[in-house]
Amino acid sequence: MDNIYKPELVEIKEIIDETPDIKTFRLQFKNPELQNSFKFKAGQFAEYSVFGEGECTFCIASSPTRPEYLECSFKLAGKTTSAMTKLNVGDTMGLRGPYGNSFPLEQMKGKNIVFIAGGIGLAPVRCIIWNVLDLRDQFKDITIICGARTVADLVYKNEIEDWKSMSGIKTVVSVDPGGETTDWKGEIGFVPTIVEKVSPSANNTIAILCGPPLMIRYTFPILEKFGFKEENIITTLENRMKCGLGKCGRCNIGSVYVCKDGPIFSYKELKTLPQEY
Amino acid sequence: MEELIISIDNLKEIARELFNNDCRVIGTTAENKFKVIDDPEQLILNPNSVPTGSSFKEFFFPKTEPLFFYKQNNSSIDLIDPVIDKSRIVVIGAKPCDAAALPIISKVFNWxxxxxxxxxxxxxxxxxxxxxxxxxxxxxxxxxxxxPENRKGSDVFLKPLADNYFKAASVTPKGEAFIKEYQKYFEKDLGKNKPLVRKEENPNHFDYDKVKTWLDNNFENKFWDTAGEMCLGCAQCAFVCPTCHCFDIVDEQNGSCAGRRAKNWDACQFSLFTKHASGHNPRDNQEKRYRQRISHKFKYYNDKFDEILCTGCGRCSRGCPVSLDILQIVEEINSLSQKSNAI
Amino acid sequence: MNELKQICKDALSEKKARFIIGYKEDKNKRIKPFIAKTPEDAEQLTFNHHAVNNLAVYLPRFKNNVEGKIGIVVKSCDLKAVTALIQENQIKRDDLFIIGVNCSGVVLDIAKEFNKDNTQIKCKYCQAKTPPYYDALADESKDFEMPDDDQAELMAKIDKMTSDERLEFWNAEFEKCIKCYACRQVCPMCYCEKCIVEKSEPQWIDTSSTARGNFSWNIIRAFHMAGRCIGCHECERACPMGIPLTLLTRKMGMVASSEFGYRHGMSLTEPTLIGTYSTSDKEDFIK
Structure with missing residues (x-):
């Protein structure tokens, strides 16, 4: 029997404390052959297990251009993530995947890219950012706008510094009003406001955004105002999932299975769906 | 092919032979409930009976089943596949509204x-x-x-005749092979047993195409504010339904280092079904959840799999604690679609 | 019948109630819950032996009600649930416009006519065909001779079982459970925003419909009903698998009554059994 529900075993190689409630796990398959044969595309997700506690859905946060490990970043929210926070380096987890569609990398080539992320929404965006940066000469200007509620809630702080120091990349980091510290040198404001301030050009540009539902909702009209076409605004949905295989019926939006037909959708595609995300 | 008939006694003999050959024979008994038949004498085939309280989907898609077992030894973990019962399952006397459900849900399990x-x-x-x-x-x-004569999902189809006989015909190659396997129990139809006739034709209630068109255009409509208003959000309707197939995946510990991951029936009428860990819930009230139930059955599944996710068995309505009647709801949609056409 | 319609129509037009939770008859002559929002809607309100639902189950939805009174049509058994919800601070008496109906029994099987073989168990031992209090009363009752309380015999039989026999009896019943939670959803006293079966940290009850999961769900629910069940028998009526759930809840109620002299839903002012400490408690751990 081919058991589509049975995960492969992975070992935790490294744990990075991103924020008080967000961690990044660096994982490797226990079976070295799998580590070599496992292929995925930026934007795809996986199901991560803690045996006895359950499974959780997160995007793969590392870039497919760096195949020696897989990373996932997760926020403490429920039963499984709470069990995950108690794990240590060397512990074993389960992993099923990769599932879902991916960011339109081919369509993005030769274009300017604006990455917009809020909170842990930076995880899937970080995956495609590194994918693009590792193929830097195939893309034009790159802008990264990322925000968090407070300075302490910013994820991938070191990598943000890396992006800032790279030439040809405009990196803007913001925190929500009230979330700044006295020595905060970045922007203060909600992500949509910062996007408005940065006012990216829509000319030959694709916008990739991910973040809380409210951030997404308020950023769409701003991008449209700047002349972005619906098909050039790309986002990723986070409907609740269980199977990841187009079976359990949980992630459905209308006739779309987010786990199979998504999680990446253009704003144009989103507009054809019922508002159930 | 020559026409065949079979008596109820010979059907029971087939059931006995199947049972003796380790088959799981599923049929209805005097309490009008699908169950594994261990005594063929209990088997009742009554074309006049109301559809059973629950469909027989549980024999194909159980209310709970293990996906795998895990065992933890020091630092290593073993994952063990479940043992699936591969014995033949023979359902005797499925109503067309039950039999049709299997090919419908087979699509989602295989797309x-x-x-x-x-x-x-x-x-x-x-x-x-x-x-x-x-x-x-x-x-x-x-x-x-x-x-009432639909053969979809059946491999062999029976039509009741007088004196406890049934006209038997194969519908699929599997059914043909089955009749061949048990041919000694079938007789040539000499026309002696008159067919039992239905008292009256079933009435038509709505035009599915019109309902579908209305659903295509009315995700937002005030109709939904009251359609599911009285729904209490239990899953009686989904769990007795032959086509509802949504499920949950849960882990269950058994002792400190072993346990199982299981697949359990779940339902879109439960408020937790779509709730994110963050607390955000795309379907945050019963009206939205009821719209999902109706739309999934009569629109979404058809858009995706070219099948209506409903066989019209009426179980959900017969058992609803607040007498929500899916047929009346769809009839209302039908009349709304006529009104919107008139304008 | 006109009396009920008239009361409700007046209540809505005189704004004594913002809306009325009552019963209507659908085109198949089924009686089902219905919310009348206008005096015209009130024309559809009805009551008869088929008005089985305990409409109090809808009240906790309006816990944070601010906009005027909620009208509700109640039988005397349903009123106990209303009272219990008031006692448990889920709704305020002042927020309600209670339309009592005199009731002479309701059916067990809604598809069949009302007669002595088709009568709910609760009606067989009901002691008040008129609700003890109300804001308006409609008399819809007819004379009817109640059959004997046959559940009491079964309960006596179960009481006589050894604990192993009882376990076997209940295991066989709970095996049928499919975890559809219809028992919980129809229960006016099951108003928790997050049910214990939905709590996952820790996971108190297996959500799987296994012997263990089914047993723990049904027994824990029964315990949560101890001293709280008002005996409307809606759980048993709603159960699609025919589990005799009221054998448990009724027994719990009988114990609360015999051991503590308490019956839930009988007084607007009496403190609840579970919410009260008493130094006269029989058990000495409390002293």
Whole structure:
């Protein structure tokens, strides 16, 4: 029997404390052959297990251009993530995947890219950012706008510094009003406001955004105002999932299975769906 | 092919032989409930009976089943596949509204990844369907592409004749092979046993195409504010339904270092079904959840899989604690669609 | 019948109630819950032996009600649930416009006519065909001779079982459970925003419909009903698998009554059994 529900075993190689409630796990398959044969595309997700506690859905946060490990970043929210926070380096987890569609990398080539992320929404965006940066000469200007509620809630702080120091990349980091510290040198404001301030050009540009539902909702009209076409605004949905295989019926939006037909959708595609995300 | 008939006694003999050969024989008994038949004498084939309280989907898609077992030894973890019962499943006397459900849900279990838990049982099954002579105010098979004589999902189809005989015909190659396997129990039809006739034709209630068109255009409509207003959000409707197939995946510890991951029935009427860990819930009230139930059955599944996710058996309505009647809801949509056409 | 319609129509037009939770008859002559929002809607309100639902189950939805009174049509058994919800601070008496109906029994099987073989168990031992209090009363009752309380015999039989026999009896019943939670959803006293079965940290109850999961769900629910069940029997009526759930809840109620002299839902002012400490408690751990 081919058991589509049975995960492969992975070992935790490294744990990075991103924020008080967000961690990044660096994982490797226990079976070295799998580590070599496992292929995925930026934007795809996986199901991560803690045996006895359950499974959780997160995007793969590392870039497919760096195949020696897989990373996932997760926020403490429920039963499984709470069990995950108690794990240590060397512990074993389960992993099923990769599932879902991916960011339109081919369509993005030769274009300017604006990455917009809020909170842990930076995880899937970080995956495609590194994918693009590792193929830097195939893309034009790159802008990264990322925000968090407070300075302490910013994820991938070191990598943000890396992006800032790279030439040809405009990196803007913001925190929500009230979330700044006295020595905060970045922007203060909600992500949509910062996007408005940065006012990216829509000319030959694709916008990739991910973040809380409210951030997404308020950023769409701003991008449209700047002349972005619906098909050039790309986002990723986070409907609740269980199977990841187009079976359990949980992630459905209308006739779309987010786990199979998504999680990446253009704003144009989103507009054809019922508002159930 | 020559026409065959079979007596109820010989059907019971087939059931006995199947049972002795380690088959799981599923049929209805005096309490009008599908169950594994261990005594063929209990088997009752009554075309006039109301559809059973629950459909027989549980024999293909159980209310709970293990996906795998895990065992932790020091730092290593063993994952063990479940043992799936590969014995043949033979359902005797399925109503057309029950039999039709299997090919419908088979689509979701196979459209991309293949769910071998479902497939193993489905592939090893043989469905003996039977014409239905029952009709009540909740039945509407003929409005959703079925009929009391519909053979969809059946491998062998029976039509009741006088004196406890049934006319038997194979519908699929599997059914043909089955009749051949048990040919000694079948007789040539000499026309002696007159067919039992349905008392009356089932009425038509709505025009599915009109309902579908209305649903295509009315995700936002004030109709939904009251359609599911009285729904209490239990899952009686989904769990007795032959086509509802949504499920949950949970881990269960058994002792400190072993346990199982299981697949359990779940339902879109539960408030937690779509709730994110963050607290955000895309379907945050019962009205939205009821719209999902109706839309999934009569629109979404059809858009995706070209099947209506409903066989018109009426079980959900017969059992609803607040008497929500799916047929009346769809009839209302039908009349709304006529009104919107008139304008 | 006209009396009920008239009361409700007046209540809505005189704004004594913002809306009325009552019963209507659908085109198949089924009686089902219905919310009348206008005096015209009130024309549809009805009551008869088929008005089985305990409409109090809808009240906790309006816990944070601010906009005027909620009208509700109640039988005397349903009123106990209303009272219990008031006692448990889920709704305020002042927020309600209670339309009592005199009731002479309701059916067990809604598809069949009302007669002595088709009568709910609760009606067989009901002691008040008129609700003890109300804001308006409609008399819809007819004379009817109640059959004997046959559940009491079964309960006596179960009481006589050894604990192993009882366990076997209940295991066989709970095996049928499919975890549809219809028992919980129809229960006016099951108003928790997050049910214990939905709590996952820790996971108190297996959500799977296994012997263990089914047993723990049904027994824990019964315990949560101890001293709280008002005996409307809606759980048993709603159960699609025919589990005799009221054998448990009724027994719990009988114990609360015999051991503590308490019956839930009988007084607007009496403190609840579970919410009260008493130094006269029989058990000495409390002293």
């Amino acid at each position: 991309d990844y293949k769910d071998d838990l479902f497939n193993t049982r489905n592939d090893n099954s043989l469905i003996i369907g039977m014409s239905c002579h029952y009709n009540d105010e909740f039945c509407f098979c003929n409005d959703v592409g079925g009929s």
